Amino acid sequence: MPASVNRERLLKTIDDYARIGATDSGGVTRLALSEDDGRARERFAGDVTGAGLELSADDFGNMVARREGSEVLAPIQIGSHLDTVRRGGRFDGALGVLGGLEVIRAFNDAGITTRHPVDLINWTNEEGVRFEPAMMGSGVACGVFDREWACDRTDLDGVRLGDELRRIGFQGERNNRPPTGAAYLELHIEQGPVLDDADIPVGIVEGIVGITWINVRILGQADHAGPSPMALRRDALAAAAEIILVVEHLASESGPPVVGTVGRFDLEPNIINTIPSQVEMSVDFRHRDAEGLKRLVDRLIESADEIETRRGVDIQLERFWTSPPTAFDARIVDAVALAADAVGAQSRRLWSGAGHDAKYAAEMTPTGMIFVRSRGGLSHCEQEFSESDDIVAGVATLLQTVFALDASLDSIVT
Numbered sequence: 001m002p003a004s005v006n007r008e009r010l011l012k013t014i015d016d017y018a019r020i021g022a023t024d025s026g027g028v029t030r031l032a033l034s035e036d037d038g039r040a041r042e043r044f045a046g047d048v049t050g051a052g053l054e055l056s057a058d059d060f061g062n063m064v065a066r067r068e069g070s071e072v073l074a075p076i077q078i079g080s081h082l083d084t085v086r087r088g089g090r091f092d093g094a095l096g097v098l099g100g101l102e103v104i105r106a107f108n109d110a111g112i113t114t115r116h117p118v119d120l121i122n123w124t125n126e127e128g129v130r131f132e133p134a135m136m137g138s139g140v141a142c143g144v145f146d147r148e149w150a151c152d153r154t155d156l157d158g159v160r161l162g163d164e165l166r167r168i169g170f171q172g173e174r175n176n177r178p179p180t181g182a183a184y185l186e187l188h189i190e191q192g193p194v195l196d197d198a199d200i201p202v203g204i205v206e207g208i209v210g211i212t213w214i215n216v217r218i219l220g221q222a223d224h225a226g227p228s229p230m231a232l233r234r235d236a237l238a239a240a241a242e243i244i245l246v247v248e249h250l251a252s253e254s255g256p257p258v259v260g261t262v263g264r265f266d267l268e269p270n271i272i273n274t275i276p277s278q279v280e281m282s283v284d285f286r287h288r289d290a291e292g293l294k295r296l297v298d299r300l301i302e303s304a305d306e307i308e309t310r311r312g313v314d315i316q317l318e319r320f321w322t323s324p325p326t327a328f329d330a331r332i333v334d335a336v337a338l339a340a341d342a343v344g345a346q347s348r349r350l351w352s353g354a355g356h357d358a359k360y361a362a363e364m365t366p367t368g369m370i371f372v373r374s375r376g377g378l379s380h381c382e383q384e385f386s387e388s389d390d391i392v393a394g395v396a397t398l399l400q401t402v403f404a405l406d407a408s409l410d411s412i413v414t
């Protein structure tokens with residue numbers, strides 16, 4: 001391929017953005033629609049217009065910068081987010097946006113005009129830290145969230161999202177919403193330990209796992225810990241302990257990427273010499289297919305029934321929230337894999353255990369993701385780190401993917 005990544009420029013750009021909202025311990029706090037998010041957006045606006053792109057903002061503040069193509073075709077989109085969590089890292093989100101910027105600059109350097117327009121997107125409020133829920137900008141653009149509802153979300157100080165959007169000057173027009181693309185690509189740090197453990201720099205993401213959340217309530221009988229023989233107890237906590245191990249066992253025996261977690265736990269009366277009467281806890285299951293997710297829940301219910309009968313407690317399970325799995329488009333995933341090979345980046349396929357804007361983008365556009373190894377799998381913390389060589393390998397893979405898809409896609413004519 002005639003274009004190539006300019007390593008120094010790419011790393012310097014990432015450094016420059018990491019100064020916006022920099023923390024004293026090497027991290028970044030750039031909450032959605034804060035002053036610092038505004039400053040990062042201003043800088044991005046300057047960078048993309050400086051690279052010759054046409055910039056617009058939609059009615060939810062999603063920024064779309066277009067590099068025109070030579071044919072009338074749907075765009076190839078590159079997107080991610082510039083907002084961060086509180087005391088987060090410098091690469092989560094920014095890598096995808098700034099890696100995309102480097103792709104544009106590399107095309108410019110090489111004098112390449114693509115057939116498709118290339119759109120670079122900075123999605124509003126991916127993190128969902130200041131304003132819940134997460135992945136809001138991509139969700140609004142793809143019709144998963146209603147815009148008015150999203151604008152009415154407030155932060156802890158009662159400030160409305162919609163007011164902040166106007167205040168920082170990025171409220172645009174509805175007709176600037178990102179259109180259905182020929183392809184959507186997102187480069188992101190893995191935020192998990194799989195690549196690091198395998199000593200592989202680049203991940204070919206096949207999809208985003210589905211998530212289901214269950215609330216478990218166990219009712220036993222409180223009683224004096226001294227006079228109550230073991231066989232006559234109805235101990236809610238002992239029953240909960242069994243359920244926690246069932247969750248762990250079900251996930252472990254399914255193998256990656258299936259995971260199961262009990263993360264929230266409340267115990268009554270929580271007194272040293274009283275048998276526990278009540279437990280409330282959460283279960284989080286993640287699986288690559290909806291049927292598999294349902295099987296996990298069914299098997300948990302079976303086990304709970306058995307534990308309930310044997311222990312004489314009452315167990316209620318409520319599956320109260322589910323996010324279905326998203327399998328990425330096989331043509332795009334294959335193109336990413338070929339691109340990694342073409343640029344000599346060692347890679348492996350994997351599923352994402354966390355949500356990304358790509359999940360909602362995939363509702364509209366054939367989508368794929370590229371992961372870059374995270375040291376120790378750490379993210380959403382100041383210790384988040386990826387090696388420069390891995391960053392460059394990830395961006396080179398992105399560049400090659402865009403170049404190859406531009407040549408091969410027989411896309412929808414706009």
Ligand SMILES: [Zn+2]
Binds near residue numbers: 081092093188
């Ligand atoms: Zn992210």
